[in-house]
Amino acid sequence: MTSLPLGNDNDLDDTQFYNRVDEISFLSDNLELTKKGSTPTILLTGIRGVGKSALMKKLKKNLQNEYLVVYMDLSAIDKYKKNSLTRFDFMKLFYESIIKSCSESNIITIDTKILKYFKNRNFKLDKIETINKIPLLPLTEEDYTKFTTFVMDLPQQIYGNYKKQINGVLIFMDEFQILKQLDEDVNGFLWYIRSVIQSQNHIGYIFSGSMSVKDELIADIAGQKGAFGGRILNFEITTFSFDTTKNYLKEKADYLKFTDDGLKRFYKCTKGIPYYINSFARLLPPNEKLNEDKIISEFRKSLPYLLLHLTNEWYKLNNQEKRIITSLIEKPLKRIEIANKLEVTSGAIGASLKTLQNKSLIELDNKKYEIYDSIFKEWLKKEYEEKGDYPY
Ligand SMILES: Nc1ncnc2c1ncn2[C@@H]1O[C@H](COP(=O)(O)OP(=O)(O)O)[C@@H](O)[C@H]1O
Ligand SMILES: [Mg+2]
Structure with missing residues (x-):
């Protein structure tokens, strides 16, 4: 009976996708600069659930007859990640996303061989092949640097081989905030990406994630001293009025x-x-x-x-992480104030604060930490009122 989409369905059809007319026209206009040879780079922000992914998938549908549109969801990186997240994990996912878009595209025809090769990752270095003019390198960890260069260059290669058929390649990287879990300095990685993008043409980028405007990753990306400072268009998706x-x-x-x-x-x-x-x-x-x-x-x-998506996260937290969250229900607090409430030193909660920030459960605004999702905060309050304690 209901035609409203599920809250976790962001692949909306035309009858479900509502409004966002201005946003679509603004973003499309910018992305279409790709056609003229430039490399538009957009940072799409907005709180969780506001509709960033739905919007990008809509843009993809609108543009995929003229462009190769690669949609990469960084949250899928978990399947590679063992202990920590590495650059190589990122590259593997990027590669897989590119190949997936090629295989779904009506324009780019890639031999099914390439997909088979992808599944079977154990080939040797001497077996470098080209499929439909797209060079294919082996996916072994040893050849990490070569693989990285190869993957980052692949969009440009594809454009070069298909420029009669497409206007450019558009790359949408969703859940970009996951990069914060990288096992190296994120900034170094961002500068690397920027240096690659700078040498490209006819390639457009959207980086998107549920980062709040105050997030330090945004400063790293788009701030004055950020890797893309001055060259990235920062666009925030707002809630429905x-x-x-x-x-x-x-x-x-x-x-x-x-x-x-x-x-x-x-x-x-x-x-x-x-x-x-x-x-x-x-x-x-x-x-x-x-x-x-x-x-x-x-x-x-x-x-x-x-709140299922958040309560699932909640029950996976350790005790200290949970106690930090509950300490913030009344009002936002400074780090030292949280530590005092928990009766530990400020240094002892550093790791927990980082984890909670990376999970977008709390955010830092003006030196004070606060609970990211106000509805989640209400749930905790209600649990306390009804049961006399928080759900530990
Ligand atoms: N334009 C829209 N029209 C109708 N529903 C939408 C729209 N955008 C988002 N939604 C709804 O909101 C949910 C969350 O959107 P999503 O794109 O996943 O948010 P975000 O990526 O910003 O976290 C979707 O699953 C869908 O139910
Ligand atoms: Mg999303």
Whole structure:
């Protein structure tokens, strides 16, 4: 009955994808500079659930008849990662993403051999082959440097071989904040990427991730002294406004019978974040009067389901990490204040703070740490009120 997408489905079809008209036209205009030979580089930011991935997948669909569009999701890197994340893991994923886009593309025809080779990673160095003019190197760890250069250069090679058929190659790197887990100085890696991009033409990039504007990775990328400082277009996706949310629900879920106050409360609960709008709206009863009180009680009931992605993370945290989070429920705190609350030294919580930041559970704003997701914070509060303790 419902046509609202699931909160974790970001591959939306045209009937599901709502609005974002200005964003699409702005981003497309910039990406299309690729056609003229430049290398537009865009940093797409915005809070988790706001619709960055959905937007990039939409852009991919719009542009993939004229460009080779590579969508790379860095969260998939986990499958390579053993203890720590290395440059080589990144390169393998990048390579796999490029090959996947080639094989899905109607324009680029790559022999199925290339896919077979990818699956079977154990070939020897002397077996360098070319498939459809795209050089194929063996994927062994020993030849790491060569492989890195090869992968980073591959988009340019593809463009060179297919320039009659495509206007350029567009590369979307999603969940870019995962790079923070790299086993080396992220900055060094960013400068490396930048040096490669600088020598390219007809290639466009979007780096995107659920980083808040305050994130230090953003400064490393786009700040004055950042690797891409002055050369990257920083674009933030914002939440749905009240009116957008209202029109969206009217159009896609007219069986939800909000009163004026009920709708206002719905907006307050979901904060205009499409992830929460869809997830919560899907849980509401159809054809029933939804006034303010009803929304409040439904929201309390729905919280555990809305927060599944975060509560899963929560239960995996160690005790200190959990205690840091609960110390921040009342108000944002400085590092030393957190340490005092936990009765440990400031040095003793450094690693936990980093982990929590990397998981986007907390963020640092103006020297104070705060809980990233306010709805998650409400869930913890409610657990405490109902059960007398936090869910440890
Ligand atoms: N333009 C849109 N129209 C309708 N629903 C959307 C839109 N953008 C996002 N959503 C909803 O929000 C959810 C989260 O979007 P997603 O792109 O995964 O966010 P992000 O990548 O910013 O964390 C999607 O699964 C979908 O349910
Ligand atoms: Mg995303």
